[in-house]
Amino acid sequence: MSASAPATQAATEARIDSSDSGGTALLRFFGVLDLTASARLWTDVMRAVRQARGRPLLLDLAAVTQCDTAGATLLLHAERAHEGPTKIDGADTQVAAVIALVRPVTVPPLPPPPGRAVSWREVIVAALAVCTGGISYIGEVAVASARLPSRLRMFRATDMVRAADAAGVQAIPLVLLLGTLIGLILAFQSLVPMRRFGADIYVANLVALGLLRELGPLLTAVVLAGRSGSAFAAEIGTMKVNQELDALATMGVDAMTMLVLPRLIAAMLVMPVLTVIMELAGLLGMTLVLTAAGIPPVTIVGQVAHAVVPADFYGGLAKATLFGAAVAGIGCRAGLATGVGPRAVGLAATSAVVGGIVAAIALDGVTAVLFYRLGL
């Protein structure tokens, strides 16, 4: 039996030759047994070794001119895979030295760790931990807010202005675009069925109420979560990874006061403004569609003024402020909770966006019930 690998450079190119010698399987290696040769010969060697099972195996290295750790790994793997008496023979000094170096550290691959089922108890405990963590964070923010007058030097107003600029002023073009598109889409989609009943004129009432009470604050919160909640998380998360938060702590500076409150206040200040811009842009989009449908602008304005009461507008602004606080607070918390490793900041940003949007929708539901109970 012979299983020779192809040899293009006969002098140095590694190859093997397997034969039988008096009941002993003889596997002869030739040439330079380096990484490239090991990769090329690995399958052939293992096949020859399997065929030699049941007989003693002799790995003859007399014709091996050089060997590196990959080559030695191949030889030792062959020795182990044979599962029977094996002898490595004929190695020169260099080859024998490398084999001796690798032998003590050659270990078979570990089996994959067994999977572990997660019990309902663990899920519930983890969910409770998240809830208590959130409540604890709200408490810390409340305490930091209450102590703000005595810690004014830790509160960086420039950070607040910068956050307001990033979260507010720089978001205006996006808010204008989204608002206009939402107004256009809502008006168009409502117009088609309403026209069947001759109720085109009431599209203005429908869209204006929807925008001012629900969609304006909610969509602005989504924009804030996507643009600024993630930015807050990434910024604070990077600071944590760089041990800047540890540095603040050891300097006796409260991270809540210095990092969280400026962003929280900035978000609470810009959210109502952005919401008004979103609503005005939405009303403009609606007006464009209704005007194109033949309804005069003066009629549209009259319908909106008739349908909307000040409580709708102010209720929307109150919601916007609440959503701003939730989105910014969740973004900052995700940053403070950033773990270790290169993926940690990305995970924190994702967590901030998802958490911000979910919180805004949940709060919208709560305020809807609350406003209903209050008769607003």
Add this chain to the structure above:
Amino acid sequence: MDPIIQVTDVVQRFGDRTIYRHVSFTVAAGEVFVILGGSGCGKSTLMRQMIGLLPPSEGQVLILGRDMYAAQADVLTRIGVMYQSGALFGSMTLLENVMLPLQMHSDLPAQASEEVARVKLGLVGLAEAATAMPSEISGGMAKRAAIARAMALDPPLLFLDEPSAGLDPVTSAGLDRLILDLRAQLGIAFVVVTHELPSIMAIADRCIMLDRTAAGIIAEGDPRTLRDQSTNPTVRAFFHREASQAPVATAA
């Protein structure tokens, strides 16, 4: 035997500023060659030129007889680099870090790649930590894992950037021992950038010293000879740990 590295008349400028000029030296196979000097003298810049990250403003860098910037793809698979921070990929285990070059540049079957990678980790004493993440290990372990990754393709030449930086003396001495063992047993040549005097004395066969003021090499040779015989005041100050004559701060 041809040198494994041949640097000829290399000049590096950043804008109008010349970092060094007319830098020439050779490194032999199996040699531990140290580049030393004070902060800002261009040690790491010179290493970046040798590993193909920064083409020199002038001059030529031959690695294993090939021009680094003409045959980079061929050369890069035959050198290994350990960066100062370790630069391990944080989203992979140590084993996966070491397996990566094998998967990219060799045709080893998957199981064989894993076994070869485990051997490399074993050689640097990290066999038991194969499944650990880089964030779970100490700085010394990270540096050893980075050496294992650099050795993955069994290169004849390893570059180490500040291997002892940030390590305690015992761990640092262990790393020096590892370098000497790998050189002795596998014949690997090392180019080491460092200014840790105990390490230099322990591992270097030969060294060059760069100087910022001179903008080039001010000393070359066996570090023990330089320490004992050099008359250059900067070299003497470095080896004898003498403080600079320049005042640290001027009183008002």
